[in-house]
Every structure is written in C-alpha cells, then in structure tokens.
Amino acid sequence: MAVKARTDLEALDRTDPLSGFRNEFFLPEGVIYLNGNSLGAMPLAAAERAKRVVEHEWARGLIGSMNSAGWYTLPTTLGRKIAPIVGAGPNEVVLTDATGINLYKVVAAALKMQPDRRVVVMEGSNFPTNNYMVQGLLEQLDKGHTIRFAEADGMLDAIDEDVAAICITHVHYKTGNILDMAAITAKAHAVGAAAVWDLCHSAGAMPVDLNGCNVDFAVACTYKYINGGPGAPALLYVAERHHGKYTQPLTGWYGHAAPFEFERDYRPVGDIRQMLSGTQPTASLSIAEIGIDIMLRADIHQIREKSMRMTDLFIELVEQRCAQFGVELVSPRDARQRGSQVSFLNDDGYPIVRALHDRGVICDYRAPGNMRFGFAPLYLRYADVWDAVDHLHDILASEAWKEDRYQVRAAVT
Amino acid sequence: MAVKARTDLEALDRTDPLSGFRNEFFLPEGVIYLNGNSLGAMPLAAAERAKRVVEHEWARGLIGSMNSAGWYTLPTTLGRKIAPIVGAGPNEVVLTDATGINLYKVVAAALKMQPDRRVVVMEGSNFPTNNYMVQGLLEQLDKGHTIRFAEADGMLDAIDEDVAAICITHVHYKTGNILDMAAITAKAHAVGAAAVWDLCHSAGAMPVDLNGCNVDFAVACTYKYINGGPGAPALLYVAERHHGKYTQPLTGWYGHAAPFEFERDYRPVGDIRQMLSGTQPTASLSIAEIGIDIMLRADIHQIREKSMRMTDLFIELVEQRCAQFGVELVSPRDARQRGSQVSFLNDDGYPIVRALHDRGVICDYRAPGNMRFGFAPLYLRYADVWDAVDHLHDILASEAWKEDRYQVRAAVT
Numbered sequence: 001m002a003v004k005a006r007t008d009l010e011a012l013d014r015t016d017p018l019s020g021f022r023n024e025f026f027l028p029e030g031v032i033y034l035n036g037n038s039l040g041a042m043p044l045a046a047a048e049r050a051k052r053v054v055e056h057e058w059a060r061g062l063i064g065s066m067n068s069a070g071w072y073t074l075p076t077t078l079g080r081k082i083a084p085i086v087g088a089g090p091n092e093v094v095l096t097d098a099t100g101i102n103l104y105k106v107v108a109a110a111l112k113m114q115p116d117r118r119v120v121v122m123e124g125s126n127f128p129t130n131n132y133m134v135q136g137l138l139e140q141l142d143k144g145h146t147i148r149f150a151e152a153d154g155m156l157d158a159i160d161e162d163v164a165a166i167c168i169t170h171v172h173y174k175t176g177n178i179l180d181m182a183a184i185t186a187k188a189h190a191v192g193a194a195a196v197w198d199l200c201h202s203a204g205a206m207p208v209d210l211n212g213c214n215v216d217f218a219v220a221c222t223y224k225y226i227n228g229g230p231g232a233p234a235l236l237y238v239a240e241r242h243h244g245k246y247t248q249p250l251t252g253w254y255g256h257a258a259p260f261e262f263e264r265d266y267r268p269v270g271d272i273r274q275m276l277s278g279t280q281p282t283a284s285l286s287i288a289e290i291g292i293d294i295m296l297r298a299d300i301h302q303i304r305e306k307s308m309r310m311t312d313l314f315i316e317l318v319e320q321r322c323a324q325f326g327v328e329l330v331s332p333r334d335a336r337q338r339g340s341q342v343s344f345l346n347d348d349g350y351p352i353v354r355a356l357h358d359r360g361v362i363c364d365y366r367a368p369g370n371m372r373f374g375f376a377p378l379y380l381r382y383a384d385v386w387d388a389v390d391h392l393h394d395i396l397a398s399e400a401w402k403e404d405r406y407q408v409r410a411a412v413t
Numbered sequence: 414m415a416v417k418a419r420t421d422l423e424a425l426d427r428t429d430p431l432s433g434f435r436n437e438f439f440l441p442e443g444v445i446y447l448n449g450n451s452l453g454a455m456p457l458a459a460a461e462r463a464k465r466v467v468e469h470e471w472a473r474g475l476i477g478s479m480n481s482a483g484w485y486t487l488p489t490t491l492g493r494k495i496a497p498i499v500g501a502g503p504n505e506v507v508l509t510d511a512t513g514i515n516l517y518k519v520v521a522a523a524l525k526m527q528p529d530r531r532v533v534v535m536e537g538s539n540f541p542t543n544n545y546m547v548q549g550l551l552e553q554l555d556k557g558h559t560i561r562f563a564e565a566d567g568m569l570d571a572i573d574e575d576v577a578a579i580c581i582t583h584v585h586y587k588t589g590n591i592l593d594m595a596a597i598t599a600k601a602h603a604v605g606a607a608a609v610w611d612l613c614h615s616a617g618a619m620p621v622d623l624n625g626c627n628v629d630f631a632v633a634c635t636y637k638y639i640n641g642g643p644g645a646p647a648l649l650y651v652a653e654r655h656h657g658k659y660t661q662p663l664t665g666w667y668g669h670a671a672p673f674e675f676e677r678d679y680r681p682v683g684d685i686r687q688m689l690s691g692t693q694p695t696a697s698l699s700i701a702e703i704g705i706d707i708m709l710r711a712d713i714h715q716i717r718e719k720s721m722r723m724t725d726l727f728i729e730l731v732e733q734r735c736a737q738f739g740v741e742l743v744s745p746r747d748a749r750q751r752g753s754q755v756s757f758l759n760d761d762g763y764p765i766v767r768a769l770h771d772r773g774v775i776c777d778y779r780a781p782g783n784m785r786f787g788f789a790p791l792y793l794r795y796a797d798v799w800d801a802v803d804h805l806h807d808i809l810a811s812e813a814w815k816e817d818r819y820q821v822r823a824a825v826t
Contacts, residue, residue: 014677016578016716023769026468026470026472026473028473028475031475033475038474038476038562039471039475039479041472041475042467042468046467046471047464047467047468047472048465050463050466050467050696051460051463051464052462053463053643054455054459055439055455055460055463055528056644057456057643057699058452058643059439059454059460061439062437062441062444062452062454062775063451063452063775063777064770064775065643066452066729071643087475097510097511098510098692098693098694099691099692100663100666100690100691101510101514101663101665101667101691104662104663108553124677127667128675128676128677128678128679129578129665129666129691131679132663132664132665132666132668132669132678132679133663133665133690134679135664135679136661136662136679137662138661140521140553140554140662141555141659142554142556143555149677151472192641192781221692224690229471229476229695229696229789230470230471230694230695230696231484231692231694231695231698232482232694233694247552248549249550249552249553250513250516250517250548251545251546251548252513252542252545253513253541253542253545253547253813254510255545256541256545260780260786261780262540262541262779262780263541264537264538264540264550264562265541265544266544266545266549277511277513277514277546278512278513278514279511279512279634279636279644280511280698281643281644281645281646281694281696281702282642282643282644283463283642283644283696284694284695284696284697285644285694287696357477362475362476362477364476366675366676367674369692377730
C-alpha cells in the first residue's frame with residue numbers, strides 16, 4: 001500500500017483483529033518498543049504470577065510446592081502447553097535451562113545418531129553463540145568433527161553425505177531472512193543427516209511446523225516473541241520417533257527413570273524428560289507460563305499477517321522518508337522471506353540507535369552497522385510504525401545523532 | 414547439655430546472637446521448617462525484589478535493563494558477592510545455570526588438565542545427580558574414563574596416581590557427614606589430580622575455605638542455606654591460578670572475549686566468565702541476591718556454632734524420647750563431623766514424615782528409610798527443636814503414622 005499519512009495506519013489499527021492483546025501488556029508511556037525480538041514486553045498478569053510464585057508458593061508452600069504447586073513438573077507441563085506454538089506433539093517438548101545449553105544437548109544427541117560422520121552444517125553469519133556451543137562440543141568430542149559454514153544461498157549444496165547433522169537457525173538474527181525448514185530438513189534427511197533447528201526468532205512470530213517438516217531436534221528461547229520474561233528457560237524439542245533411542249550428555253536426576261529412588265547410576269527415562277538435568281529456576285520458569293498462555297489464545301496466522309504488513313510498511317516508510325540519508329535495507333524485501341524484524345545498515349548505526357532510544361524508540365544495534373527493528377504483533381500498533389519512522393527521519397534530518405553524547409562505543413544493546 | 418524442658422531451649426533462644434535474623438524471613442504460622450537444607454525459607458525482602466525485577470526492570474526498563482539494571486553482569490556481580498561465603502576470591506566465582514550443569518563444566522575442565530589419566534573418584538552414596546552428570550560426561554568423552562566410587566572411610570586410599578580428578582560433595586546429602594576438604598584436596602594434589610568440590614550442603618551452613626584448601630573447582634546451589642529461592646542459579650568457582658588455562662565445553666557468547674562483536678568463532682575470555690554460556694533466568698537470579706545479602710551480614714562462625722548445638726540437641730531429645738520406637742541415628746554423633754542436618758532411619762520413615770508434615774513439621778524423606786531433618790540457624794529457634802521432637806514422639810507413641818492416609822508410596826519430597 002502507499003501510505004501518505006499517520007491516519008492511514010490508524011485505520012489499520014481500527015480493524016486489527018489482534019488489537020485487544022495490547023491491553024494485556026505493560027508498555028511504558030512514550031515508548032515505541034521495537035525490541036520484542038530481543039526481550040518481549042511484560043504481560044500484566046506476569047506481575048501477579050511473580051507475586052504468587054514468590055510470596056505464596058515459595059514463602060508459604062516452601063519445599064512442598066515441588067508437588068503442590070507443580071514445580072517439579074513445570075518443564076513438562078509448560079512444554080506440553082507450548083508445543084502447538086511450534087507444531088510439536090504434546091510429549092515432544094520441555095522448557096528447561098538456557099537456549100545454548102539446550103542446543104549443546106540436542107546437537108550432541110544428533111551426532112550420536114551418525115557416529116561415522118564428522119561434519120556439522122551451520123550458517124556462520126547467524127547468532128554466534130550457536131557456533132560457539134557447537135565448537136565447544138566438537139572440541140570436547142575430539143574426534144575430528146568440523147563445522148561446515150554455509151550461507152543461505154549455499155545451504156542446500158553444503159548438505160552432503162559427509163554431514164552428520166545440520167544446526168540451523170530458522171530466522172536470521174540480523175537480517176530476518178527465513179530459511180526453508182521443510183526443504184533443508186528434507187535435504188538433510190535425504191543424505192542421512194539429522195536436522196536441528198533453532199527457532200529463537202520464529203517461535204511465536206510465525207507458524208512453525210516441526211512435525212510437518214519432520215525436524216529431529218529443535219530449541220527456542222521463550223523471552224522474545226513468546227514474552228516469557230528475561231532469560232526465561234528455553235524450549236527443547238525431540239521428535240517422538242527418537243525417544244528411547246537418543247542420548248545426551250547432561251544427564252541429571254530429572255532425566256532418570258526413577259529420580260526418587262536415588263540410585264547410584266544413571267538410567268535414562270527414555271522420553272523427552274531425558275533432556276532435563278536438574279532443578280529449574282522456578283520463578284523465571286513459572287512466570288514464563290503467562291506469555292505462553294497469551295500466545296495460545298492468539299491466532300498465529302493473524303500474527304504472521306500483521307507482522308508482514310508492519311514490516312512492509314516500515315520498509316516503505318523508511319525508504320520513502322529517509323533514503324536520502326543513506327540507509328540500506330539488509331532484510332529481505334519480500335515479506336514472505338522475512339521474519340518479524342527489519343534491519344537497515346548505516347555506518348553510523350550505533351549513534352543513530354542511541355538517539356532513537358532517547359526519543360523512546362527502542363530498537364537495537366548489531367555490529368557492524370545494523371540497526372535492527374523488531375515488530376511484535378501482539379502489542380504493537382500500526383501507528384507505532386509511523387511514529388518510529390517519524391523519529392528516525394527527524395534524527396537523520398537534524399543530524400541529532402552527531403551530538404557528542406551519542407558518539408560512544410557500542411556496549412551491551 | 415541435659416535438656417529437661419522446653420524452657421531450657423527458650424533460654425538458649427534468648428541469648429542467641431542470630432535470633433534477629435528470623436524476623437527477616439517469612440515462616441508460615443504453625444510450621445516448623447526443618448527443610449532449609451532442601452529449599453531455604455523466603456527472605457521478606459525477596460518479595461520486594463521480585464516485584465522490582467518484574468514490574469520495574471522488565472516492564473519499564475525492557476531490554477535496556479540488560480545495562481541499566483545490571484542484568485548482563487549479574488552472574489559476576491553476584492559471584493563477587495557470594496565469594497567470601499565459600500572462602501573464594503572476588504574474581505573466582507560466578508552465579509549461573511544449574512548446579513549439575515556447572516558440575517559438568519568443572520569436571521570437564523578438570524579432566525582436560527590431566528589428559529592421560531582416566532579415573533574420577535566420587536562418593537557413590539552421595540546425591541546421585543552428581544554421579545549421573547559425570548557418567549554422562551565420561552560416556553561422551555568416550556576415552557575409557559571410569560568413576561572409582563569410594564565411601565568416606567576409603568576416600569584417601571582411593572586417590573592414587575591413576576586419578577585425573579576427584580569430584581566430591583563436602584557434606585553428605587543423606588547422613589550429613591562432612592568430608593575433610595583440606596586433607597582430601599591435599600591428597601589429590603599430591604598425586605597430581607584436580608580437586609572438584611560440591612558445596613550444596615555446606616555453603617552458608619558452615620565456614621568453607623576453598624582458597625585455604627587450595628581447591629581447583631567447586632559448585633554449590635544457592636537455594637538451600639543461602640536462601641536464594643527455588644532453583645536459583647548455582648555457584649561456580651574456578652581457582653584463579655587456572656584462569657586463562659582451563660577450558661570447558663559449554664562455550665557460549667557470555668564467555669567470549671568480545672561478546673558484542675558477534676565474531677563467528679569462539680575466543681575464550683580467559684577468566685571466570687569463561688564458565689558462562691548465555692542469558693540467565695533473570696528473575697530467579699536477581700531474587701537470589703537477597704539471600705546472599707542476608708548471609709553476608711551473618712557471622713558464619715555463629716551459624717556453625719548454633720547449627721552444631723541445634724543438631725546435638727535434636728539428637729539428644731529424639732534419643733531421649735523416641736528410642737523405644739526404633740529410630741536409628743544415621744548422621745555422625747560428633748557435631749564437628751556433621752553438617753546442619755540429622756537423619757534417623759526407620760523402616761516406616763515415609764509415613765512418619767508424612768504424619769509430621771500434617772502437624773506442620775516439614776522435614777523430608779530420602780529412600781530408603783531416612784527421615785532427614787535440616788536446621789537452618791538463621792531462622793530456626795532452639796524451641797523449634799523441642800517442638801519438633803514433641804510431634805515426632807506423639808506420632809510414634811500414638812502410632813498415628815499407621816493411618817491409611819500416610820500409607821502411600823513415596824513421591825517427590
């Protein structure tokens with residue numbers, strides 16, 4: 001569409017079927033939050049849940065809450081809940097530990113399934129912690145495994161019969177480019193490799209169909225589009241066909257066949273719980289349920305449709321109003337190929353992002369030069385897209401980003 | 414001392430230098446909480462902290478709280494705080510992940526230091542998740558490593574020049590027996606092995622001197638005597654002399670030399686942060702600071718003295734009043750040899766523990782037959798010891814534990 005004025009976007013908000021969800025989140029006055037792809041906003045009910053888990057379950061229930069408040073089984077009960085959001089069966093998912101640690105477990109499990117192969121295919125330019133975790137694993141295995149780094153356009157070709165497993169992130173953390181889960185997984189299976197997917201930037205932002213794509217293992221964080229809270233324990237998926245056969249090295253008592261018998265030696269339970277190690281950070285895990293429950297009430301197809309439209313509009317408006325200041329689209333132009341974020345490149349991206357922050361437009365910076373804008377359809381309005389571009393235009397036109405206070409080195413963003 | 418009446422214990426409470434700490438905790442009306450060795454009670458200030466981290470830092474600060482609220486550095490800032498509680502230097506400790514996962518990291522690091530040796534010494538009867546984690550690690554290494562299980566009396570003899578590392582829990586989870594950290598570590602070093610200690614049942618309950626004992630690596634949970642909250646991230650210690658030399662396999666971006674450069678390949682930071690993988694469960698981690706702050710204000714020698722006296726009194730009273738019903742002391746009789754817990758054996762331990770719960774005496778059961786009573790000196794009163802024994806006596810004398818409702822199979826306790 002050709003947008004001429006803020007009123008065009010206000011009109012879209014009036015007919016947005018998801019508009020009611022915004023009322024379930026806290027959004028600070030004067031903030032346009034374009035960073036839900038990094039940390040989702042707080043659902044209002046999360047405050048009440050935090051109070052309950054601390055002041056009621058911990059304070060009054062004490063250790064008894066392991067049973068009475070269901071703490072002990074939270075990883076599986078929340079896994080069962082979140083499963084449909086990623087197209088998984090109810091017994092295929094747990095919520096536990098951090099994303100990177102879960103990635104380590106599933107890649108270790110995948111490599112065990114192909115003991116005679118030595119190559120892992122990864123997209124080298126994607127979020128590097130995945131590379132780091134796999135590098136740590138391979139070095140520890142000390143059997144000559146290597147990572148074959150490939151980018152999107154060479155991904156299918158990189159998967160050949162030397163490959164033990166692929167470990168691929170569905171949506172690129174910087175560009176938002178979507179990889180074809182079905183095609184890449186099919187190629188992996190065709191050559192006898194296991195398929196591991198990282199859904200950090202897709203879970204909750206678009207339909208994901210792990211079962212439909214026949215994916216073997218997957219991980220995802222829950223604190224981005226799922227709004228589970230800062231550092232909430234991560235999702236881990238193992239296709240049911242591997243249950244009872246896979247192994248993973250972080251073998252703790254939660255994954256034991258009889259955890260309360262306190263046997264000396266490990267005996268794996270044989271289902272998805274085998275991916276659990278030990279006691280989970282209960283406050284964080286319990287709070288995550290709130291974001292999951294909201295997500296379950298939303299139509300993921302409506303989320304995807306709004307996401308594509310918002311990012312399309314953002315690109316259109318930025319290019320319409322800011323092209324003369326030198327901003328280069330890094331993300332795919334075709335919405336079908338793009339996640340729920342848009343990145344623009346500018347050599348002065350860091351001070352520009354800081355100037356945007358000062359005006360309440362929260363986006364982030366990913367070196368080198370990427371200004372990254374995330375669009376969480378559950379709580380953003382179309383009008384926010386207009387306002388964000390308005391601020392960006394003002395900052396660029398006035399050269400406000402050249403002020404001394406913005407000329408500092410990139411820190412944590 | 415020979416205790417005759419509750420008033421003798423009330424007198425001890427009146428002169429207890431730690432008595433003021435009880436007011437900093439929430440303890441439910443009518444509950445005698447003898448399970449602080451499993452999950453510590455809630456400090457009142459933890460409720461306010463939970464509210465702050467969720468409703469202020471998350472809701473209002475959003476992703477900016479990574480910097481402005483110090484989320485990103487919490488693992489090291491809290492590590493620095495907690496370090497003196499275990500006799501560590503300020504740069505030797507982080508708070509991160511779960512205890513078992515941290516154990517995996519440090520044992521992996523320890524084994525790397527002795528690449529030609531194949532034996533790990535562990536106390537097989539201790540909390541089995543440690544065995545499981547090391548078994549998972551050794552199976553993954555696939556180099557013929559084995560665990561040599563030894564019990565307390567044979568521990569020193571089990572440590573010979575085949576041993577790459579020892580991985581020992583300081584205080585036994587079931588009996589409360591204390592192992593001699595200085596002597597066992599010295600023996601390990603004498604034969605060229607690395608010493609890994611698990612402080613789950615000693616951190617916060619007694620003086621621990623990691624530096625003084627020259628320990629190489631250690632882990633501890635923070636949700637028992639340190640009152641960090643359910644499943645709070647765990648302590649991990651690496652002696653400074655190993656910094657820059659050790660490696661661990663769970664290599665994530667938090668341990669990278671330049672995490673915000675997003676380099677493709679892992680470069681270890683070379684200090685304690687190298688033990689970090691990724692984003693932590695922030696609500697749980699932040700709340701843990703409250704318990705740590707309280708512990709830092711308490712005199713650990715007073716804690717230990719009160720702990721020894723309480724457990725002495727408990728043993729004396731149970732044996733005085735309940736001996737005829739068949740309760741056998743499992744814990745060491747000498748307080749100097751005993752942690753802050755006492756276990757008594759009875760074939761009907763499980764229904765007895767359930768009957769105690771019904772009367773507000775919260776203790777736990779560890780198969781087979783162990784009734785385990787923990788004494789957290791910060792919030793327990795000497796009079797509680799009397800009352801707990803009173804209930805135990807009543808249950809045994811009246812045979813209340815034989816009621817049908819208590820005759821169920823052990824579940825999570």
